[in-house]
Amino acid sequence: MKSAGRRTLRFIADQKLLVIIVALIATLSIADSNFFTLRNFLNLLNHITINGIMAAGMTILLISGSFDLSVGSVMAFTGIVIILTQSLGLVASILLGLAAGTAVGALNGFLVVKGRINAFIVTLGTMIIFKGLGLVVTRSHPVKGTIPAFQAIGQAVVAGIPVPAFYLLVVYAAVWYILKYTKFGRNDFAIGGNPLSSKLAGINVDLYTFLYFVFCSFTAALGGVVLTSRVNTGSAVFGDQTSLLVIAAAVLGGTSLFGGKGTILGTIQGVLILGLIEKAMVIFNVDTNYQLLVRGAIILAVIVTDALTARRRQRAVEAVG
Amino acid sequence: MSELRKRAVDLFYSQTMLLILILLVVVMSFASKGFLSAGNLFNILRQFSVHGIMACGMTLVIIGKGMDLSAASILALSAVANVMLQPYGYLYAVAGAVAVGLACGLVNGLLIAKVKANFIIVTLGTQIIFTGIALIVTGGRNLRSRPEAVFHWIGDASILGVPVLGWVLLVVLLASGVLLQRTMAGRRLYAVGLNERAARVSAINTDRIILTSYALNGLICGIASVLLTSRTPRIRVGTAADYLFDVITIVVLGGTALSGGVGGIYRTAVGLLIFAIINNGMALLSLPYEYQQLVKGVILILAVLYDEASRRRRHL
Numbered sequence: 001m002k003s004a005g006r007r008t009l010r011f012i013a014d015q016k017l018l019v020i021i022v023a024l025i026a027t028l029s030i031a032d033s034n035f036f037t038l039r040n041f042l043n044l045l046n047h048i049t050i051n052g053i054m055a056a057g058m059t060i061l062l063i064s065g066s067f068d069l070s071v072g073s074v075m076a077f078t079g080i081v082i083i084l085t086q087s088l089g090l091v092a093s094i095l096l097g098l099a100a101g102t103a104v105g106a107l108n109g110f111l112v113v114k115g116r117i118n119a120f121i122v123t124l125g126t127m128i129i130f131k132g133l134g135l136v137v138t139r140s141h142p143v144k145g146t147i148p149a150f151q152a153i154g155q156a157v158v159a160g161i162p163v164p165a166f167y168l169l170v171v172y173a174a175v176w177y178i179l180k181y182t183k184f185g186r187n188d189f190a191i192g193g194n195p196l197s198s199k200l201a202g203i204n205v206d207l208y209t210f211l212y213f214v215f216c217s218f219t220a221a222l223g224g225v226v227l228t229s230r231v232n233t234g235s236a237v238f239g240d241q242t243s244l245l246v247i248a249a250a251v252l253g254g255t256s257l258f259g260g261k262g263t264i265l266g267t268i269q270g271v272l273i274l275g276l277i278e279k280a281m282v283i284f285n286v287d288t289n290y291q292l293l294v295r296g297a298i299i300l301a302v303i304v305t306d307a308l309t310a311r312r313r314q315r316a317v318e319a320v321g
Numbered sequence: 322m323s324e325l326r327k328r329a330v331d332l333f334y335s336q337t338m339l340l341i342l343i344l345l346v347v348v349m350s351f352a353s354k355g356f357l358s359a360g361n362l363f364n365i366l367r368q369f370s371v372h373g374i375m376a377c378g379m380t381l382v383i384i385g386k387g388m389d390l391s392a393a394s395i396l397a398l399s400a401v402a403n404v405m406l407q408p409y410g411y412l413y414a415v416a417g418a419v420a421v422g423l424a425c426g427l428v429n430g431l432l433i434a435k436v437k438a439n440f441i442i443v444t445l446g447t448q449i450i451f452t453g454i455a456l457i458v459t460g461g462r463n464l465r466s467r468p469e470a471v472f473h474w475i476g477d478a479s480i481l482g483v484p485v486l487g488w489v490l491l492v493v494l495l496a497s498g499v500l501l502q503r504t505m506a507g508r509r510l511y512a513v514g515l516n517e518r519a520a521r522v523s524a525i526n527t528d529r530i531i532l533t534s535y536a537l538n539g540l541i542c543g544i545a546s547v548l549l550t551s552r553t554p555r556i557r558v559g560t561a562a563d564y565l566f567d568v569i570t571i572v573v574l575g576g577t578a579l580s581g582g583v584g585g586i587y588r589t590a591v592g593l594l595i596f597a598i599i600n601n602g603m604a605l606l607s608l609p610y611e612y613q614q615l616v617k618g619v620i621l622i623l624a625v626l627y628d629e630a631s632r633r634r635r636h637l
Contacts, residue, residue: 115626117579117626117629118579118580121579121625122622122625125618125622128617128618129618132611132614132615132618135611135614136611136612136615140611244449251442289453289457292449293449293450293453295449296446296447296448296453297446297450299442299446299449300447300450303438303442303443303446304438306439307436307437
């Protein structure tokens with residue numbers, strides 16, 4: 001009896017994120033009588049789609065021990081390319097947008113792997129450059145889409161369910177499968193855990209690191225497609241804080257900035273928590289400047305927790321060794 | 322012979338930026354008659370004093386293998402403190418700005434050195450928080466500096482023909498240069514930046530050195546904010562963000578390595594001059610703002626790439 005109680009407590013302690021989610025949902029349901037409805041949940045799901053898709057790619061990259069600050073710019077840039085090339089046709093424009101966004105990842109990966117430059121400074125640089133490029137080609141003004149059909153991608157509703165929710169599901173199922181059952185995924189954990197021993201074990205660390213950068217940018221480009229279709233506008237100022245929030249969501253979900261650790265199920269919970277907090281700030285009518293403060297505080301809290309956990313683990317390892 | 326050649330190659334790679342600077346000065350003085358006049362040079366000094374001062378602080382942090390992405394937000398928040406305290410007298414205003422800067426730097430330093438959280442995400446997080454506080458305090462309105470005579474004097478006056486802003490820049494450059502080259506703490510900072518673990522087993526208190534570098538950077542941003550509010554009567558909190566990438570570009574252009582432990586204030590001064598001249602040139606060409614940003618981004622990346630390549634070439 002006692003042990004069952006303890007086991008329950010242990011289970012709850014292991015599911016901190018779920019507890020937070022339930023607490024947030026409960027609070028919001030009490031605060032707003034319209035909150036606890038199916039429609040609202042579907043809206044929420046719709047709302048977190050973009051950050052969610054990008055966080056999935058970011059999770060894979062973070063597990064390998066790298067990271068990418070340029071995903072926000074990639075998202076915005078993809079959208080601008082799509083809108084500006086719509087004269088070539090819908091499918092062509094989307095493909096070009098995806099290619100442009102993914103190419104940024106290839107550039108990032110190349111500079112990190114071949115240039116041997118710190119991932120942070122590379123992606124900070126491409127973040128600035130592609131935002132700048134976006135500003136230049138749009139002359140600092142948002143550009144409007146001309147193909148009405150394009151809007152269906154991000155806005156359509158099938159059987160009462162917003163279509164973007166399906167994309168989220170597909171991406172998460174795919175990444176879950178990749179991490180669990182493919183070489184691509186297993187090497188991810190190996191490289192993040194210890195790049196040197198991975199290399200000695202015969203893993204082409206450079207090639208895989210490059211591919212993780214490409215994959216991460218690809219998901220950012222997908223996020224860009226959904227966003228752009230939803231607002232039917234391309235703008236270089238989109239996504240200024242997206243990179244940080246996406247990284248924060250993944251780290252909140254238990255993926256470590258120190259590499260080698262992470263789960264896709266954790267990431268979706270992290271995304272959901274951040275989405276709920278955004279929703280809460282709207283419901284409680286929080287001033288936009290305070291919203292900024294809350295976001296910053298959350299990011300710091302998440303990263304501090306990650307660092308403390310990593311240190312505790314390090315100490316435990318040292319104590320054993 | 323080969324020894325001589327090796328040394329020549331070494332000298333070339335280590336002083337490339339100085340060569341570029343000389344080249345730029347020569348080209349500019351031919352291209353524009355007024356370029357080498359004292360008036361234009363002092364104008365450049367005045368315009369880039371805030372950049373230069375902030376670059377000194379950033380140099381310290383980067384030599385310690387760190388980076389402060391919240392520097393521009395510290396600048397903005399200190400400027401807010403400065404302007405809000407101006408009614409109580411200039412001493413309070415200056416002290417308040419510097420104290421706020423120092424406090425912000427301490428927050429960064431504690432989280433990075435003591436908690437051992439990733440410096441990039443920490444400073445990106447505090448960047449959002451500092452900007453958020455500045456926006457909340459000002460209600461999102463522009464800062465309007467109603468300065469006392471002292472601030473007018475800082476912003477406009479000259480001593481011995483050189484603008485006061487230039488003198489302040491010179492003092493900060495010299496002080497940080499001496500700190501880095503001639504003090505125990507400065508040498509230890511290089512050691513920590515090169516190899517933190519080796520520094521730690523050599524009985525260097527690495528945590529304290531790193532903490533101090535971020536705190537000093539905050540303090541220097543506080544000083545820079547006094548100059549900013551003295552020079553410009555109206556400041557938008559949001560535009561302060563532009564300083565960040567400019568400052569990082571200046572430090573990297575000079576040749577201070579982002580991988581830590583290499584560089585110095587002399588290099589940052591060279592970087593500042595190159596940056597100032599390029600900016601001056603782009604302004605003369607009346608290049609649109611977006612293009613200017615793009616050019617700066619490309620310069621930053623090229624400088625980093627060149628730095629990495631040249632160091633590998635020299636087997637450092």
